[in-house]
Amino acid sequence: MIPDRDKIANRLAAVGYVADTDLALALWLMDYLKRPLLLEGEAGVGKTEVAKALAAVHETELIRLQCYEGLDQNAALYEWNYQRQLLAIKAHEGAGASADAIEEHIFSEKYLLERPLLAAIRRDTPPVLLVDEVDRADEEFEAFLLELLSDFQVSIPELGTVTARSIPRVVLTSNSTRELSDALRRRCLYHYVDFPDIEREARIIVTRLPAIDAALAQQVARMVAAVRKEDLRKVPGVAETLDWAATLAGLEVHELRAAPETVHETLMCLLKTHEDRARMTREVTDRLLGKVA
Amino acid sequence: MATSDNHGANPTIGAGTRRLVGFVRTLRANGFAIGLAESRDALAILASPAASRPSLLGPAFRTLFCADRSDWERFDDIFAAYWRGRGVPRAQRPAAAPARGPSLQRLAETARLDQSRGEVDPGEGADGPESEDRRPHRAMASDAERLAATDMRHVVDPDEIAKLHALADRLAHRMRARFVRRERARRRGRRLDLRRTIHRSVSHGGTPIDLAWRQRKRKPLRLVVILDASGSMAPYTAFFVRLMHVLVEAFRETEAFVFHTRLVHISHALRDRDAGRAIERMSLMAQGIGGGTRIGECLAAFNRWHAKRVINARTAVVIASDGYDTGDPDRLADAMRELRRRCRRIVWLNPLIGWEHYTPDARGMQAALPFIDLFAPAHNLASFAALEPYLARI
Numbered sequence: 035m036i037p038d039r040d041k042i043a044n045r046l047a048a049v050g051y052v053a054d055t056d057l058a059l060a061l062w063l064m065d066y067l068k069r070p071l072l073l074e075g076e077a078g079v080g081k082t083e084v085a086k087a088l089a090a091v092h093e094t095e096l097i098r099l100q101c102y103e104g105l106d107q108n109a110a111l112y113e114w115n116y117q118r119q120l121l122a123i124k125a126h127e128g129a130g131a132s133a134d135a136i137e138e139h140i141f142s143e144k145y146l147l148e149r150p151l152l153a154a155i156r157r158d159t160p161p162v163l164l165v166d167e168v169d170r171a172d173e174e175f176e177a178f179l180l181e182l183l184s185d186f187q188v189s190i191p192e193l194g195t196v197t198a199r200s201i202p203r204v205v206l207t208s209n210s211t212r213e214l215s216d217a218l219r220r221r222c223l224y225h226y227v228d229f230p231d232i233e234r235e236a237r238i239i240v241t242r243l244p245a246i247d248a249a250l251a252q253q254v255a256r257m258v259a260a261v262r263k264e265d266l267r268k269v270p271g272v273a274e275t276l277d278w279a280a281t282l283a284g285l286e287v288h289e290l291r292a293a294p295e296t297v298h299e300t301l302m303c304l305l306k307t308h309e310d311r312a313r314m315t316r317e318v319t320d321r322l323l324g325k326v327a
Numbered sequence: 328m329a330t331s332d333n334h335g336a337n338p339t340i341g342a343g344t345r346r347l348v349g350f351v352r353t354l355r356a357n358g359f360a361i362g363l364a365e366s367r368d369a370l371a372i373l374a375s376p377a378a379s380r381p382s383l384l385g386p387a388f389r390t391l392f393c394a395d396r397s398d399w400e401r402f403d404d405i406f407a408a409y410w411r412g413r414g415v416p417r418a419q420r421p422a423a424a425p426a427r428g429p430s431l432q433r434l435a436e437t438a439r440l441d442q443s444r445g446e447v448d449p450g451e452g453a454d455g456p457e458s459e460d461r462r463p464h465r466a467m468a469s470d471a472e473r474l475a476a477t478d479m480r481h482v483v484d485p486d487e488i489a490k491l492h493a494l495a496d497r498l499a500h501r502m503r504a505r506f507v508r509r510e511r512a513r514r515r516g517r518r519l520d521l522r523r524t525i526h527r528s529v530s531h532g533g534t535p536i537d538l539a540w541r542q543r544k545r546k547p548l549r550l551v552v553i554l555d556a557s558g559s560m561a562p563y564t565a566f567f568v569r570l571m572h573v574l575v576e577a578f579r580e581t582e583a584f585v586f587h588t589r590l591v592h593i594s595h596a597l598r599d600r601d602a603g604r605a606i607e608r609m610s611l612m613a614q615g616i617g618g619g620t621r622i623g624e625c626l627a628a629f630n631r632w633h634a635k636r637v638i639n640a641r642t643a644v645v646i647a648s649d650g651y652d653t654g655d656p657d658r659l660a661d662a663m664r665e666l667r668r669r670c671r672r673i674v675w676l677n678p679l680i681g682w683e684h685y686t687p688d689a690r691g692m693q694a695a696l697p698f699i700d701l702f703a704p705a706h707n708l709a710s711f712a713a714l715e716p717y718l719a720r721i
Contacts, residue, residue: 039383059383060390066375067368067391074396108522116521123529137529192526210396210636212580216360219394226399 051080051087052230052238060225061088070183070204072219075227078271081207084227085164088203095161097202099150101171107178111188113147114140141192151179155186155198163202169212180218230272232259238272239279246283253290254279256326257297261304264322266313270304277303294323343373350388350409357405359398365391384410492569518542549580551637551670553629555648556587557620563678563706567647570711572597582637586625592633622652622691623659630665638670647676647705652691659691663698672700674714681706 042058053061061084064071073081089096099110119140126136148156154163165179182188186198206222208214230238235255240248258275270278281300287293298319305311351366368391377383385406393399523539531537552574554560554567571583575597582594626646638644644666652659667673675695679685681704687696696702701717704710 056386056390059377059386062377063372063387063390066377067371069368071390114522114525116525119525133530140525140529211639216394220360220362220365223390224393224395224399225390226393226396 045091046087047241049087049090050241051083052234052241054234057225060223063223064203068201070206070222072206072222072224073227074208074210076269077209078273079227079229080272081227082166085162085205089162094159096164097150097154097161098164098166100166101168103170103172105171105175109149110151111149112152112190113149115145115147119145151182152188154202158199160200161202163204165206167209168206169208169210169214176215176218180221183221229262232256235275239276242276243280243283246279247288250282250288251279257290257322260322260326266310268306268310274304291323294320297323344370347373353405353409354392359392360394361392549639549642550574551582551642551644553584553646555620556585559649559651584629588621590625590628620652621654622648623654623662626662626666630662634669640671642670643672643674644670645674645676649677649679650687650689650692656690656694660694663695667698673698674701674703675699676703676705678706680704681710
């Protein structure tokens with residue numbers, strides 16, 4: 035099978051994700067080499083969407099682990115169902131069972147609560163495991179994750195070793211707020227996700243908002259690209275672009291230049307801080323409009 | 328989809344493998360971290376259907392070999408140079424050591440002395456007038472306390488410098504622990520650890536007699552140190568650089584920057600184990616081009632290019648500068664305001680505070696003052712030690 039980037043990209047587009055061809059190749063390699071894929075890039079470029087689209091393409095489940103500081107194995111891997119365990123202890127005690135028998139019973143699978151990582155390796159069909167914002171978790175967790183990603187088995191002291199039934203497709207995302215360890219980086223394939231270029235962003239708008247006029251989508255994409263070049267604190271992401279395009283379509287704007295007033299007012303849904311709003315004055319909007327429309 | 332463009336990209340295994348090994352070596356020389364597993368996978372790519380289409384090889388190798396954004400951005404050039412025969416690029420490091428500023432020169436020398444302490448001839452580090460100066464220091468019992476209180480300007484003896492650095496080491500190690508949200512099991516604590524408690528209660532028939540607790544864990548504070556390496560700071564830079572080296576080594580989450588006329592990120596250079604070489608590498612990177620200290624512009628550059636990555640809400644930013652700014656004070660105020668909003672605390676260390684009759688009336692200092700959480704002296708080690716309780720409370 036010759037990896038056809040366009041075909042993969044088309045399949046992704048069919049489920050609503052417009053990928054650049056290199057990303058499509060990276061996704062093919064991920065299957066071919068059985069390695070996890072690490073996606074880095076600014077907030078709002080659509081890293082998380084990649085995993086969602088991948089799950090949709092393979093028609094499989096998406097299991098998501100959102101990382102945060104203080105995330106530990108209890109929240110990521112498994113937890114025991116304490117309430118049921120307490121009840122079971124009481125019940126068995128009444129029945130006169132020995133301590134060993136009770137212990138054996140309450141630490142069985144029946145009382146185990148799966149968390150995302152354990153769930154991901156216990157599925158019969160390989161799911162897509164999304165480890166989102168891995169840079170937010172701390173180093174201990176990263177080391178643990180690395181171990182899981184190389185062996186695909188975990189040991190639960192009370193239960194024994196759980197080996198993967200199927201190897202999940204793993205996508206990690208990072209905003210690089212913290213330097214990830216070299217070991218984790220080496221383990222993964224890497225793709226840097228940039229903001230889409232104008233052509234691609236226009237295609238994203240058309241894919242997501244089929245009702246929109248193609249010419250308007252093109253103009254919106256050009257305008258957003260220009261806004262991103264301004265010195266802003268929060269650069270608008272793809273989601274903001276879509277919101278804005280939907281707003282303009284809803285207000286029945288067909289030509290940006292024809293409605294500068296509306297453009298300026300609605301542009302505010304692209305900007306998320308007070309300071310950026312203050313910076314994007316009417317004059318700035320008009321200047322950008324003049325350049326792109 | 329079958330294609331016929333097979334020209335040269337599907338070579339015989341022997342030659343292809345050899346070329347690939349050469350390519351991996353070139354990448355390593357350019358600072359890529361590539362292990363055996365990656366080389367093996369690269370061979371797998373060469374053997375895969377992807378290799379039949381030359382246009383796919385570049386992006387495929389890029390995805391495999393790159394580990395971060397800087398790799399990502401350099402890869403295409405190196406790939407083109409190697410595979411399309413445009414000449415293999417040399418490792419992207421400064422080739423020869425050009426002339427450097429006097430203060431930085433001295434830094435490197437101090438560090439080298441420090442490296443070889445013990446075996447160095449005591450006369451070597453100090454010349455004429457300085458050996459005069461050294462004698463009274465020698466005569467006194469060189470206890471840590473006295474040394475800690477000495478203004479760094481007056482410490483010239485290599486032994487004393489070495490001791491000063493050892494003190495700085497100890498200080499840096501003490502400064503780093505703090506509490507975070509992550510918890511660990513302890514004998515006493517603030518929250519019940521249900522998993523352990525249940526485990527223990529099994530033998531009591533489910534009555535939780537023996538309780539297990541969870542407690543907050545200590546974690547290194549995240550520090551960003553920005554050092555002014557201008558001429559007016561020269562007597563102190565050697566010491567600050569040494570302190571930065573220790574800090575960067577001691578904490579994983581420390582970032583270091585130096586500025587003079589422009590801002591330079593030096594964490595990587597400072598991570599070099601060899602202090603002398605680290606400082607030499609750093610001084611190569613930080614060569615000022617002359618034209619005065621632009622604190623405002625350098626801080627603005629920091630906000631724009633580095634802050635998003637290195638600063639979170641728990642970061643303390645330590646700026647070490649005397650506040651003599653040749654740039655626009657408004658620019659400095661803007662940059663400080665922006666920085667203030669992003670980080671937890673700003674500590675400004677000014678060696679001049681230790682001087683008698685000093686008032687912070689330099690224009691730059693005036694502009695920056697409203698945004699500073701702690702404005703502290705930094706002319707000797709005792710003043711550094713005084714910082715520790717402050718940082719521990721953050």
